[in-house]
Amino acid sequence: MYTETVRDYFLNPRNVGSLDHADGIGEVGNAKCGDVMKISIKVEDDRITDVRFETFGCAAAIASSSIATEMIKGKTLDEALQVTNRDVLNALGGLPAEKIHCSLLAEEGIRAAVEDYRSRMAESA
Amino acid sequence: MEQRRVYLDHSATTPVDDRVLEAMMPFFKGDFGNPNSIHAWGRRVREHVNGAREHVASLLGAEPREIIFTGGGSEADNLAIKGAAFALKARGKHVITSAIEHHAVLDTVKWLGENGFDVTILPVDAQGMVSPETFRNSLREDTVFATVMYANNEVGTVQPIAELGAICRERGILFHTDAVQAAGHIPIDVRTLPVDMLTLSAHKMYGPKGVGALYLRKGVRIPPLVHGGGQEFGLRSGTENTAGIVGFGEAALLALDRFENGDDEKERFLRDKLIDGIQARIDAVLLTGHRTQRLPFHASVCIEHIEGEAMLLRLDAVGIGASSGSACTSGSLDPSHVLLAMGLSHVTAHGSLRLSLGKDTTEADIDYVLDALPPVVETLRAMSPFGRK
Structure with a gap:
């Protein structure tokens, strides 16, 4: 049911954890529905220099969040916001139909983390 | 070193026992006859189908005539529930089940609810147990049928079936239990257990998939789900799954051996x-x-x-x-x-x-x-x- 890439990112997830002194944190999903994704980012000069994730959820949710962290690391915030669930799906080689929402969660997680960073900046400005 | 493999999903299905497979093999090729045929090929297979019926009956302390072979546990549940509803609809429209039934029971009862019956779905406690008291309190004048599973597939809880059945008997309510998870694993004796119908499945007890049975107590009359050639005492038409039935019989004997040991x-x-x-x-x-x-x-x-x-x-x-x-x-x-x-x-x-x-x-x-x-x-x-x- 899962591609080799999904299995790989699920069994050997990259960028697990949370960053001390993160510049932005996005937490999306709903524990009741079985998926919660938390993405923390470090930002320097408008660029994501480091990123970590923590996910409560199934293999697809874990793999989606892990690959998403790789996809935005080193990108500018605007570039990161361009990453869509379609990109996450393609990177994973696809997900079963009933798991597509996991890739959407990754997209939302990235957006929430960037928005959190920007609102913190706006507050301190 | 090769990785150890441990299968711990026997509630989903069990492997066919070697002795079961061996008993089944002749019925695919050499003994391929239709048990309904009058010639030697058919008569020979009929004997084995009868033997298997005796074996499955012996697992429950039932009479062979009380065992109806079906195409599996879900079909047996459907036969029991829809059959009971159809047989009793003139007497009353209230049916009772529990919230933790297998979908083969729960969805069938809910379907009755969409088709003119009143359905009560009983709650369970934190351990997944149906309370006989709650059960008794849910009975109405027009309650005609109740079905509560023997043991739950997801949490393993064994229900107080004897008590629930006794309440039904007292009130003249037909009582069914889905014993798919329990049969062959817990001794069941219908000579003392007050149930009218009980569902079994072969593949949950080291038999093959695609064959089950409904125990139907002598004297209880329900219409068939599958009409046709009148096999299985008119309750389940269709040429018998002879290899499967023989395998089920063997699996029943092996289960009795395991109880003994x-x-x-x-x-x-x-x-x-x-x-x-x-x-x-x-x-x-x-x-x-x-x-x-x-x-x-x-x-x-x-x-x-x-x-x-x-x-x-x-x-x-x-x-x-x-x-x-x-x-x-x-x-x-x-x-x-x-x-x-x-x-x-x-x-x-x-x-x-x-x-x-x-x-x-x-x-x-x-x-x-x-x-x-x-x-x-x-x-x-x-x-x-x-x-x-």
């Missing part, structure tokens, strides 16, 4: 070792189902802060086959209706894990699982935003 005690010992071991090695674990009133081969827990499907795939990666009632394994957004009916929160229910042992499960298998499970849980908790760091 006290094999269920061995299973119970390993089950308890597994449950106790999990609770000792992993924190924030909740046993689901009743601690003692449970199937001898069944262990089920909810592990907090992580999700079931992720657990299953990581266990699979180390050679362990298990199952879960999490939403991600059911293909819906909600976790198992059984766990929710027991009052568990969605979040806890998402972390459900079921380990169901088999007759060939060894203590070394259990030791392997007890070593393999904690690191799986730890890894997933380290990834979880809810995991304790």
Whole structure:
């Protein structure tokens, strides 16, 4: 049911954890529905220099969040916001139909983390 | 070294016993006759079908005439429930079941509810047990039929079937129990157990898939689900699945042997070792189902802060086959209706894990699982935003 890439990112997830002194944190999903994704980012000069994730959820949710962290690391915030669930799906080689929402969660997680960073900046400005 | 493989999903299905397979083989080729034929080919097979009926009957203390072979447990449930409803609809329209039934029962009863019947779905307590008191209080003047499962597939709880059946008998209500998980694993004797109908499935007791049976007490009359050539005493038309039926008969005899040898005690010992071991090695674990009133081969827990499907795939990666009632394994957004009916929160229910042992499960298998499970849980908790760091 899962591609080799999904299995790989699920069994050997990259960028697990949370960053001390993160510049932005996005937490999306709903524990009741079985998926919660938390993405923390470090930002320097408008660029994501480091990123970590923590996910409560199934293999697809874990793999989606892990690959998403790789996809935005080193990108500018605007570039990161361009990453869509379609990109996450393609990177994973696809997900079963009933798991597509996991890739959407990754997209939302990235957006929430960037928005959190920007609102913190706006507050301190 | 080759990885150890431990199958602990016997509630889903069991392997066909070698002796069962051996008994079945002749009926695919040499003894291929149709048991309804009058010639030698047919007569020979008819004898074996009759023999199998005696064997399955003996597992329950029933008479052979009371065993109706079907195409599986779900079909037997449908035959019992729709048959009872159709037979009794002139007498009353109220039907009772429980919230933790298998979907083969629950969805069939709900379908009756959409087709002119009044349905009461009884709640269960935190252990997944139906209370005889609640059951009694739900009875109405027009209650004609009740169905409550013998033992639950997801949490292993064994219901007070004798008490529920006695209440039904007292009130003249037809009573069915789905004993798919229990038959062949817990001794059942319909000579003393007050049930009118009881469902069995061969593949849950080391027989083949695609064959089940309904025990139908003598004197109880229901119409068939499948009309046609009038096989199975007119209750299930269609040429008999002869190999499957013979295999079911053999599986029933082997189950009786296991009772005689006290094999269920061995299973119970390993089950308890597994449950106790999990609770000792992993924190924030909740046993689901009743601690003692449970199937001898069944262990089920909810592990907090992580999700079931992720657990299953990581266990699979180390050679362990298990199952879960999490939403991600059911293909819906909600976790198992059984766990929710027991009052568990969605979040806890998402972390459900079921380990169901088999007759060939060894203590070394259990030791392997007890070593393999904690690191799986730890890894997933380290990834979880809810995991304790």
